[in-house]
Amino acid sequence: xxxxxxxxxxxxxxxxxxxxxxxxxxxxxxxxxxxxxxxxxxxxxxxxxxxxxxxxxxxxxxxxxxxxxxxxxxxxxxxxxxxxxxxxxxxxxxxxxxxxxxxxxxxxxxxxxxxxxxxxxxxxxxxxxxxxxxxxxxxxxxxxxxxx
Amino acid sequence: xxxxxxxxxxxxxxxxxxxxxxxxxxxxxxxxxxxxxxxxxxxxxxxxxxxxxxxxxxxxxxxxxxxxxxxxxxxxxxxxxxxxxxxxxxxxxxxxxxxxxxxxxxxxxxxxxxxxxxxxxxxxxxxxxxxxxxxxxxxxxxxxxxxxxxxxxxxxxxxxxxxxxxxxxxxxxxxxxxxxxxxxxxxxxxxxxxxxxxxxxxxxxxxxxxxxxxxxxxxxxxxxxxxxxxxxxxxxxxxxxxxxxxxxxxxxxxxxxxxxxxxxxxxxxxxxxxxxxxxxxxxxxxxxxxxxxxxxxxxxxxxxxxxxxxxxxxxxxxxxxxxxxxxxxxxxxxxxxxxxxxxxxxxxxxxxxxxxxxxxxxxxxxxxxxxxxxxxx
Numbered sequence: 231x232x233x234x235x236x237x238x239x240x241x242x243x244x245x246x247x248x249x250x251x252x253x254x255x256x257x258x259x260x261x262x263x264x265x266x267x268x269x270x271x272x273x274x275x276x277x278x279x280x281x282x283x284x285x286x287x288x289x290x291x292x293x294x295x296x297x298x299x300x301x302x303x304x305x306x307x308x309x310x311x312x313x314x315x316x317x318x319x320x321x322x323x324x325x326x327x328x329x330x331x332x333x334x335x336x337x338x339x340x341x342x343x344x345x346x347x348x349x350x351x352x353x354x355x356x357x358x359x360x361x362x363x364x365x366x367x368x369x370x371x372x373x374x375x376x377x378x
Numbered sequence: 379x380x381x382x383x384x385x386x387x388x389x390x391x392x393x394x395x396x397x398x399x400x401x402x403x404x405x406x407x408x409x410x411x412x413x414x415x416x417x418x419x420x421x422x423x424x425x426x427x428x429x430x431x432x433x434x435x436x437x438x439x440x441x442x443x444x445x446x447x448x449x450x451x452x453x454x455x456x457x458x459x460x461x462x463x464x465x466x467x468x469x470x471x472x473x474x475x476x477x478x479x480x481x482x483x484x485x486x487x488x489x490x491x492x493x494x495x496x497x498x499x500x501x502x503x504x505x506x507x508x509x510x511x512x513x514x515x516x517x518x519x520x521x522x523x524x525x526x527x528x529x530x531x532x533x534x535x536x537x538x539x540x541x542x543x544x545x546x547x548x549x550x551x552x553x554x555x556x557x558x559x560x561x562x563x564x565x566x567x568x569x570x571x572x573x574x575x576x577x578x579x580x581x582x583x584x585x586x587x588x589x590x591x592x593x594x595x596x597x598x599x600x601x602x603x604x605x606x607x608x609x610x611x612x613x614x615x616x617x618x619x620x621x622x623x624x625x626x627x628x629x630x631x632x633x634x635x636x637x638x639x640x641x642x643x644x645x646x647x648x649x650x651x652x653x654x655x656x657x658x659x660x661x662x663x664x665x666x667x668x669x670x671x672x673x674x675x676x677x678x679x680x681x682x683x684x685x686x687x688x689x690x691x692x693x694x695x696x697x698x699x700x701x702x703x704x705x706x707x708x709x710x711x712x713x714x715x716x717x718x719x720x721x722x723x724x725x726x727x728x729x730x731x732x733x734x735x736x737x738x739x740x741x742x743x744x745x746x747x748x749x750x751x752x753x754x755x
Contacts, residue, residue, distance in 0.1 A: 248541045255548065328536055331529075351540050351576045353547035 237263040238368055241291035243275040243308065244268065244326075245300050249349070253295065253326075256360035262368055267291065272303025276311060279318050290376075291321060293367050296343075298327040298334060306337060313342040320374045324363055404499075407484055409492035410456050412438030421497070455481045455493040476504040521590050528586035532579050539579070543572035574706070578694070581708040585693060588715045593633045595720070597743050600627040600637065600673075604662060607641045611649070620649050624662040628671045629743040636716045637740070641675075643709040644736050648677035650703060653731075670722060670739040681730040691724070713738070 269275035298305035322344040404421035478498040652658040691714040696707035722739035
């Protein structure tokens with residue numbers, strides 16, 4: 231049962247506008263109303279999450295989709311900072327990246343990523359994966375309550 | 379004190395003396411004041427530059443020898459100790475030589491009167507070891523470069539490729555109705571091209587990883603390898619009604635993952651290139667050949683023209699059009715690289731229209747080898 235009258239907020243931390251668009255396209259057919267917020271690098275992402283500057287009024291996301299290869303602050307650093315932050319660590323982080331490297335996978339889980347997904351080359355597969363993420367995290371899974 | 383020498387001893391002494399004289403090792407006898415009372419042919423030849431006067435040659439006062447480490451210890455020999463020094467460096471004409479030096483007290487009637495010193499020239503071995511170390515270092519660096527390159531090729535190329543592939547597919551999905559017949563065909567070729575490029579990139583990575591990610595060799599039971607491949611291909615085997623038979627297969631010393639890859643590629647080929655009207659039959663066996671095992675994988679498929687013997691093992695070389703058979707043409711190149719890495723060879727015999735036998739050699743298991751650890755991954 232979904233008591234989500236309010237829309238789902240997703241923070242997509244991704245520097246490639248092509249990938250941003252693809253992810254948004256894949257989420258378009260979602261049954262639930264999803265707001266996708268985009269941060270193009272790690273610094274912007276953390277400002278958004280901490281409601282700094284222009285992000286004062288921004289909502290806390292229910293889910294974070296994180297690319298590892300970002301300019302300025304690298305995705306791995308962002309992950310570490312999020313999971314070290316008392317206010318932010320409870321937000322599920324899905325690492326969604328091109329890297330298949332075992333080092334990256336291990337490091338991400340060590341830094342407490344909730345899961346790790348490699349972006350497929352094929353559009354159909356990518357769309358499927360995004361839909362699966364949506365269905366898993368917003369239909370099956372119980373998310374942490376808003377205020378602790 | 380008089381020494382009684384019988385004729386046997388005398389003969390022995392004379393024969394030993396001849397042997398010593400012509401020994402390829404440099405040998406000298408020095409008495410306690412350093413005078414060289416005997417030097418064999420090899421010594422005279424090797425150290426001729428340092429010998430000013432062959433008749434009166436004193437090691438302690440010779441400028442060339444006096445700094446030698448072993449000479450400092452020679453006094454111990456004179457008091458009865460025998461020693462070996464491994465490795466003395468000696469520079470002759472700007473080139474450095476290395477010697478193992480063996481010294482033993484020289485006795486006469488119970489008294490030590492000097493020392494026998496023998497020099498073993500190990501320069502070639504030392505130089506070879508050094509070169510080997512250098513080559514290993516070079517190889518490790520080259521390997522690292524290769525792995526880096528392969529990573530870049532696969533990783534950095536993938537992202538723009540994803541953009542091309544994904545957006546082409548998106549256009550096809552969204553705007554298909556706006557495309558005429560030609561447009562649809564163009565889209566199809568473009569998308570197909572991007573998919574093939576993805577496969578090529580993955581194949582290049584796999585190919586380079588045979589050396590860069592190669593594991594230590596352990597004991598491998600090839601029966602287990604075959605069982606693993608059978609289970610991996612279970613559904614394909616059922617669909618194509620393939621029969622795989624095998625004789626008892628041997629235990630080898632190898633990188634298990636790579637041998638699985640090897641068997642998989644060859645068996646997959648045997649199934650893929652089957653005759654249209656005939657259920658594939660694959661026979662696998664092995665015979666011992668020296669300290670290797672020679673494996674044979676025989677099929678009843680379409681066969682390969684033997685004029686392509688070399689071509690088929692080259693990377694990305696194909697013998698058929700893409701509409702006839704899919705694949706990038708890397709399978710056999712991978713097999714060859716794996717077999718070569720294990721010190722073996724691979725070849726085939728075939729008759730077009732009848733079938734093919736692939737033969738390859740892998741090192742046999744030696745009792746002293748480490749045992750394989752754990753399950754097949």
